Every structure is written in C-alpha cells, then in structure tokens.
Amino acid sequence: MIEQGGLGQKIKALRTAAGIPLSVMSERTGYSVSALSKMENDRLGLTYDKLTKLTNALGVDIGSLFTETPQTAAYAGGRRSVARKGEGRSINTGLYDYLYVSPELSHKRIVPIKGRVHAATLDEFGPLIRHDGEEWIYVLDGVLEVHSEFYEPEILEPGDSIYIDSRMGHAYLSRSPGGTEIIAVCTEQPGTLGYGDQLATDQNPQASAGKKRARKPRSR
CATH class of the missing domain: 1.10.260.40 (lambda repressor-like DNA-binding domains)
Structure with a gap:
C-alpha cells in the first residue's frame, strides 16, 4: 500500500x-x-x-x-490493461482507502477506483469536495450516505449506485462499522480546460477559444 x-x-x-x-x-x-x-x-x-x-x-x-x-502512450490504438484481484496502486487518505486500477495507462478517459469509505460524519469528512467531470459510485458492501450540494442525503445499500456531476459539492460517509466498500468511476468533463490542457493550447488560440466556448454553462 x-x-x-x-x-x-x-x-x-x-x-x-x-x-x-x-x-x-x-x-x-x-x-x-x-x-x-x-x-x-x-x-x-x-x-x-x-x-x-x-x-x-x-x-x-x-x-x-x-x-x-x-506509461502507455496516451492515444495508442488497441490499449488494454488486465487487473487481477487486488492489483493496482493503493493509498490511504484517512477518509478513504483508494485502489487505483490500471495506473500504467496514461490519459485515461475514465479513472476506475475501488475504495473503502471510513468517515462517518460531515464533521469528520470536512468541507464538501468538488472537481471537474462526473462520477458513478456503486456500493459493494456496507451502507453509504451520500451528501450533495443541491439534494437531500441519499442512503445507498449494496447493489445501489449514484451518478453525479462532480462539480457539485459532495461527500460520501459510511454508515457501517469498518467502512463501506465502493467502486468509483470518475471522468473528466468534455471540454474542460485544466492547466495541463492550457500547456498544450497556449500556442494555439483558436483551439483554446474552442475549449473555452465548450465550458459555457448548460441551460437548465
């Protein structure tokens, strides 16, 4: 680990x-x-x-x-990565145990993570988190309490899942002793202009402008 x-x-x-x-x-x-x-x-x-x-x-x-x-070239055709049980790169943050799957592949369009949630209260978790992209959370074992910026908390049991816009403040809490085991799939928002993207577009104002237009808020 x-x-x-x-x-x-x-x-x-x-x-x-x-x-x-x-x-x-x-x-x-x-x-x-x-x-x-x-x-x-x-x-x-x-x-x-x-x-x-x-x-x-x-x-x-x-x-x-x-x-x-x-790492494998970013856009090589026919890429694949087989991860056996428990394989990947694990870290412990205190709030979560993370297992990042297939870390050898660079610039993945999705980031697959297996995790265990430990935080049991919002005081323990801290401020709601937010980041670019979207994410899907699937509960494997235990009970998960999902807090989000615009909705009432949701209780998820094994087999339940939730899909959210990651830019909305959110927090995952465990209602089970020993933590709640989840699968998380995170993705970058199409058109997101992160700093890494900016490095590639500084010399191409037209490409940069196109990405900026893509970031306009969607109509509700």
Whole structure:
C-alpha cells in the first residue's frame, strides 16, 4: 500500500523537477502555500479532488503519481490493461482507502477506483469536495450516505449506485462499522480546460477559444 508519504514526496519531486515554486502552485490550484506544504509533507490528506488539481497544475497525468515505469502512450490504438484481484496502486487518505486500477495507462478517459469509505460524519469528512467531470459510485458492501450540494442525503445499500456531476459539492460517509466498500468511476468533463490542457493550447488560440466556448454553462 502507498501511504500519504509516497504521494506527497512524488508530487514534491515532480514540482521540483519542473522548477515550479509553491507560490505558483498556489495560484494554479487555489490552495494556500501552507496547505500545499502540508500535502507534500504528508500532513494533509490527498483525496481525488486534490490530486486532480495538483496534477493539472503540474501538467502531468494523474497516473504519473502511481507508477515508476513509463506509461502507455496516451492515444495508442488497441490499449488494454488486465487487473487481477487486488492489483493496482493503493493509498490511504484517512477518509478513504483508494485502489487505483490500471495506473500504467496514461490519459485515461475514465479513472476506475475501488475504495473503502471510513468517515462517518460531515464533521469528520470536512468541507464538501468538488472537481471537474462526473462520477458513478456503486456500493459493494456496507451502507453509504451520500451528501450533495443541491439534494437531500441519499442512503445507498449494496447493489445501489449514484451518478453525479462532480462539480457539485459532495461527500460520501459510511454508515457501517469498518467502512463501506465502493467502486468509483470518475471522468473528466468534455471540454474542460485544466492547466495541463492550457500547456498544450497556449500556442494555439483558436483551439483554446474552442475549449473555452465548450465550458459555457448548460441551460437548465
């Protein structure tokens, strides 16, 4: 299992190698320099929303955090990855245990995660989280309590699932002793212009403008 230390050190190494000061990372992510320092020094949990912001700010794929070997080319045809039971890269954030599946594939359109939710109250969980994209959560074992910004809490039992817009504040709590086991599938929102995308479009204003137009709020 990769504990928080492995991730914090990897993020710091990537940032240092890229010559990006903490002050610039703060501007790109919205996190304070103090919070970023705590993340790199294993004193602040790195949940999925934080990881996506940090990797976007670094201009790297999230899979870069979970493998020491070169990743499969981003758009190679016919890619595949077989993951046997328990295989993947595991981390513990305190609130969740995460198992990232098929981490060797870079730039996946979906991020499959098997997890165990431990937080039992909103006070323990902290502020609702939000990030780009959408996600589907399926309960394998235990009872899950789903809080979201615009809806009343939902109680999910084994076999139940929920699909949400990840930009809406949300939190997952366990109502079962020992935690609740879930499958999560997260995806980036089509047209999202993260910092990593910006690196590729700085020299192409027309492409950048197209992506910005794609981010206009949908009519309700």
